Amino acid sequence: MSSAADDLLGFKDFDDIAVSQPKKVIQDESPSSSPKLSMFQIEYYQQFFNIDTNDVVERVINSMIPKRASASYLKTKLEVNPDLYGPFWVTTTLIFTIAISGNLANFFQHDHSSKFHWHYNFHLVSYASTCIILYTSLMPFLIWSVLKYSVDLNDDTNPDLESAPYIPSLLSLICLYGYSLAVYIPVSVLWTIPLLILQWLLVLTAAFLSGSVLINVLMPSLKLSKYSIFLIVGIASAHFVLAAGFMLYFFHVPSTAASVVVNIPSPIISVNATG
Numbered sequence: 001m002s003s004a005a006d007d008l009l010g011f012k013d014f015d016d017i018a019v020s021q022p023k024k025v026i027q028d029e030s031p032s033s034s035p036k037l038s039m040f041q042i043e044y045y046q047q048f049f050n051i052d053t054n055d056v057v058e059r060v061i062n063s064m065i066p067k068r069a070s071a072s073y074l075k076t077k078l079e080v081n082p083d084l085y086g087p088f089w090v091t092t093t094l095i096f097t098i099a100i101s102g103n104l105a106n107f108f109q110h111d112h113s114s115k116f117h118w119h120y121n122f123h124l125v126s127y128a129s130t131c132i133i134l135y136t137s138l139m140p141f142l143i144w145s146v147l148k149y150s151v152d153l154n155d156d157t158n159p160d161l162e163s164a165p166y167i168p169s170l171l172s173l174i175c176l177y178g179y180s181l182a183v184y185i186p187v188s189v190l191w192t193i194p195l196l197i198l199q200w201l202l203v204l205t206a207a208f209l210s211g212s213v214l215i216n217v218l219m220p221s222l223k224l225s226k227y228s229i230f231l232i233v234g235i236a237s238a239h240f241v242l243a244a245g246f247m248l249y250f251f252h253v254p255s256t257a258a259s260v261v262v263n264i265p266s267p268i269i270s271v272n273a274t275g
Helices: 003-008 015-029 042-049 053-062 075-079 083-110 123-150 168-191 194-223 228-251 257-263 265-274
Strands: none
Touching: 053 075, 053 083, 053 168, 075 168, 075 194, 083 123, 083 168, 083 228, 123 168, 123 194, 123 228, 168 194, 168 228, 194 228
16 A cells, blocks of 8 residues: 555656647637637728838829839739728828819819809819719729639649739729829819819829829739730720819819800890891
C-alpha cells in the first residue's frame, strides 16, 4: 500500500499534456473570432469606410491625372480596399457645387437692367443628384455585367498573376466612378464664367483627363472582353456626354430676349395700319 500511495502522490512529468492543450483551445476559438456580418447590420458597412485621409487624397489625385495610376491600380488598390467614403463626399460635393454654380451662372447671364426678376432654382439640387447618382450606379453595373458575360475566367493559360483573367467587383467599379467625378468640382466653379468657348474647353479638358484615367485603369479587364472596343468607346462617350450635359443644362442659358423684343412690335404695327 505504501508503494502505491507513493506513486499516486509522487510528482509526474506532464509536459506533453501542457503543450498539447493550448493548441486545442486556440484551434477551437479561431473560427468564432471572425463572425459573419449581415447586410442588415451597421457593422457590415463599416468595412467600406475603413480608409484614412491620405488614401482618399491619393485616390482623388489619381482620378484627375492620366498615367499616374498603374495599370494594376484597380486590382491591387481599389479591389483590395474599396471604399464608399471618398465617392460619397465627392458626389455630394459635386451635387451642391453644380447647383450653386449653376444658379450663379444663370444670374450672371441675365440682363438685370430689364424688369426680369431672377430667383434661385432649388430644383437644380434634385436634378444634379438624380443625374450623378444614376451615372455612378448604372455605368459600373453595365460594365460589370458586360465583363461578367464576355470574359472567360477559365481561360487561365497565362501563369502570370498580373495578366490572369480578372473581372473587377461591382463595389470597386462604383468606387472608381465615384472618384472619377472629382475633376468636375473645380470645373463647375469655372463654368460660371459666361464665355462659351471657355466652357466647351473645360468640358473637353475635364472629360479627357478623367476619361483617360477610367480607360487606363479598366484596360486590363476590358481587353479580355470580345466587346472591348465597344466598351472603350462607350465609357469615353458617356463621360463626355456627362460633362457636356452638365455644362449645357446647368450653366448655358440661351438668350431669348432678342426674339421677344422683335415679336412684340409686329401686332402694334398691323393695328396702326388698319386704323
